[in-house]
Amino acid sequence: MADIPIGDFCSLNPLELFQQVTAQGEKVRSLKAEKAAKGEIDAAVQLLLSLKLSYKTATGEDYKAGSPPMDFAPISNGPGDAEVDDFVDPWTVQTSNAKGVDYDKLIVRFGSSKIDKDLINRIERITGQKPHHFLRRGIFFSHRDMNQILDTYENKKPFYLYTGRGPSSEAMHVGHLIPFIFTKWLQDVFNVPLVIQLTDDEKYLWKDLTIEKAYQYAIENIKDVIACGFDINKTFIFSDLHYLGLSPGFYKNIVKVQKHVTFNQVKGIFGFTDSDCIGKISFPAIQAAPSFSSSFPHIFNNRDDIQCLIPCAIDQDPYFRMTRDVAPRIGYPKPALLHSVFFPALQGAQTKMSASDPNSSIFLTDTPKQIKTKINKHAFSGGKDTIEEHRKYGGNCEVDVSYMYLSFFLEDDEKLEQIKQAYTSGALLTGELKKMLIETLQPLIAAHQQRRKQITDEMVKEFMTPRKLAFDF
Ligand code: TRP
Numbered sequence: 001m002a003d004i005p006i007g008d009f010c011s012l013n014p015l016e017l018f019q020q021v022t023a024q025g026e027k028v029r030s031l032k033a034e035k036a037a038k039g040e041i042d043a044a045v046q047l048l049l050s051l052k053l054s055y056k057t058a059t060g061e062d063y064k065a066g067s068p069p070m071d072f073a074p075i076s077n078g079p080g081d082a083e084v085d086d087f088v089d090p091w092t093v094q095t096s097n098a099k100g101v102d103y104d105k106l107i108v109r110f111g112s113s114k115i116d117k118d119l120i121n122r123i124e125r126i127t128g129q130k131p132h133h134f135l136r137r138g139i140f141f142s143h144r145d146m147n148q149i150l151d152t153y154e155n156k157k158p159f160y161l162y163t164g165r166g167p168s169s170e171a172m173h174v175g176h177l178i179p180f181i182f183t184k185w186l187q188d189v190f191n192v193p194l195v196i197q198l199t200d201d202e203k204y205l206w207k208d209l210t211i212e213k214a215y216q217y218a219i220e221n222i223k224d225v226i227a228c229g230f231d232i233n234k235t236f237i238f239s240d241l242h243y244l245g246l247s248p249g250f251y252k253n254i255v256k257v258q259k260h261v262t263f264n265q266v267k268g269i270f271g272f273t274d275s276d277c278i279g280k281i282s283f284p285a286i287q288a289a290p291s292f293s294s295s296f297p298h299i300f301n302n303r304d305d306i307q308c309l310i311p312c313a314i315d316q317d318p319y320f321r322m323t324r325d326v327a328p329r330i331g332y333p334k335p336a337l338l339h340s341v342f343f344p345a346l347q348g349a350q351t352k353m354s355a356s357d358p359n360s361s362i363f364l365t366d367t368p369k370q371i372k373t374k375i376n377k378h379a380f381s382g383g384k385d386t387i388e389e390h391r392k393y394g395g396n397c398e399v400d401v402s403y404m405y406l407s408f409f410l411e412d413d414e415k416l417e418q419i420k421q422a423y424t425s426g427a428l429l430t431g432e433l434k435k436m437l438i439e440t441l442q443p444l445i446a447a448h449q450q451r452r453k454q455i456t457d458e459m460v461k462e463f464m465t466p467r468k469l470a471f472d473f
Helices: 014-033 038-059 103-110 117-127 146-154 174-190 200-206 211-226 248-259 263-270 278-291 314-330 368-378 387-393 401-409 413-425 430-453 457-463
Strands: 140-144 159-165 194-198 235-239 307-313 336-340 348-352
Touching (some): 146 159, 146 336, 174 307, 200 278, 211 235, 263 314, 368 430, 401 413
Parallel strands (some): 159 307, 194 235
Antiparallel strands (some): 140 336
């Protein structure tokens, strides 16, 4: 290792610093083993101490041999990594496996923790509520620091929820509801403030859209979000294009994040290249800032120490790994996270649904007839080719998209288990399984459309107005 002059460590990211501390520790050990001159050993120890100090300044944590700073470890993703054939980042989800992404491997690669039975039991014990079926069925499967949030709650200290949506088109599909359905449940059982970010700026930067269109999509999407049943007294919904101009607190936090993340770091985390526009390169700071309570002074009475819990799909994790790395360096608590699996496309679990392919999704605007046709025509089946074979060998629920969708939307555990057994044994045919899904989704979407129709422009405006919520800080 080339010696680095003291004082030059601030250009290194936490992972590089970690490697330097490790290497310097080894150097000290071998100098001592060789019984080198005292002066030489002392100099090496001095350097080790100042490296450790830089590490602590950069990460907010003491150096621990053998445990690299996970929040900033580069993720080996896709090509080049021989045994991994899943690719996951905020823009692409791809796997060659019909069962979908291997989520246990993803937990290891991302360095997050599994939502296990113990954690689910603890949530049940503390809230006194039956855990949501998304928890019971592993749809929210991974977390960061959820136990810390539960400690906070048990100690009667406040926390808040933050989630969001990128408004890439007017039409949302059923998969987009997953984080919102779950966030609504969390808000109900914990009774905490909630902020919802619509990243219209992100969609303008990434897609072929005008600013006006992106904002208009944000407003339309907000109506679908409100239709999930959020309480106007406990929820603030904002579009970046709108709120940024109203809130110095939000902008100050964005700039703080920008100052503490280098181009090298975002290249490593997000795969940006030299030819990406600078809007994209600085955007992660805008998704990071709502994780800090001082971005919402009207809600939190200027407090900057309220911890945040972010329910999101696992593909958003890179943004929050970056956020968690920065937080201690700008004096804020790290946000905790709850990660969901992806909602599979009708054609199969190899990819998530796309709002731009009408046949890959069930839209919130689909009619009962469209829902029926799409499922019958496009839902990938784990059934056998002929009725005789199916009766003999049974179907495969692990790759069957209709079964997967039922596991998201059919709340009755017993009924779901019966369906699984009947399909696996061959007693239930693919057409019958699809019929069950159709009959589950049609009323659910019709009810959503009914609620959405009631939402006025006035209500949207009220949700988007910065204001104090029903909580005192
Ligand atoms: N980038 C997200 C998307 O494209 C939107 C988003 C912003 C978000 N903030 C978030 C999602 C926080 C989850 C949690 O959909």
